[in-house]
Amino acid sequence: MTLDLHKLEHLVAVAEEGGFTRAAERLHLSQQALSTSIRTLERYVGVQLLDRGHQHVTPTPAGQALIDDARALQAQAHAALERARRIGRGQAGHLRIGHTPAVTAEEVVDLLTRARTEEQGIQAQVRQLFPDELRDQLLTGACDLGLSRSMPADTGLTRARIAEHRLRVAVPAGHP
Structure with a gap:
């Protein structure tokens, strides 16, 4: 398996929603598909990422570290896509x-x-x-x-003057 942003998005959603039901609704996935995605991610990482309680699901310390980095990766991926779109439009x-x-x-x-x-x-x-x-x-x-x-x-470079700045002299106030 290769790590993909979708699995990281799934982990972030489960942590933010506090459980699989609301996260699955938010992601428009079945609970089973979301659960499978998280288990696959945990196997890939090699550690448990979520503590699954009766009422709530909370990240383990390793899970929280991955969630923090996943959020940064999501932001970077979003910025990369937006930049590509702007460049593609010549903007x-x-x-x-x-x-x-x-x-x-x-x-x-x-x-x-x-x-x-x-x-x-x-x-x-x-x-x-x-x-x-x-x-x-x-x-x-x-x-x-x-x-x-x-x-x-x-x-070997082309040069162009773009601005001129005045040079000022400073002396002590009592200087002759």
């Missing part, structure tokens, strides 16, 4: 952005905010890299976009 994408330490977090956030208002649905992954790392990751395709104060012309 979204993923952008891996690197920036050097000289580019402030405020500047990165400002650029992302402006870009997202124009292009809804883009998910950005941002990481700070030293200039040589940024160049290497851009050249290998590990980064899609790099933000830097300067980039030598002979790097």
Whole structure:
């Protein structure tokens, strides 16, 4: 047997409903099919996942751990499907952005905010890299976009100026 999300969904439903009857109704399954699914899952995992009492069914500690992870997996699977749908409709994408330490977090956030208002649905992954790392990751395709104060012309990368920032000087108030 391979682990599938349906069996994990069944386990979560039984735990949330406190029993097989309500969980089966919620899942539109027969009680027998749900019970078989849970037993199959327990055999696959190799431990008992539910304590089956007279009135209620409660997760064992191992069952609760699996339920917690199953909820995270369900959320991730849902997000993956939604992302695929958006991309399929041409509505979204993923952008891996690197920036050097000289580019402030405020500047990165400002650029992302402006870009997202124009292009809804883009998910950005941002990481700070030293200039040589940024160049290497851009050249290998590990980064899609790099933000830097300067980039030598002979790097094999296409450059464009997107903003200019004034440099300010600060001195003590009593300085001549």
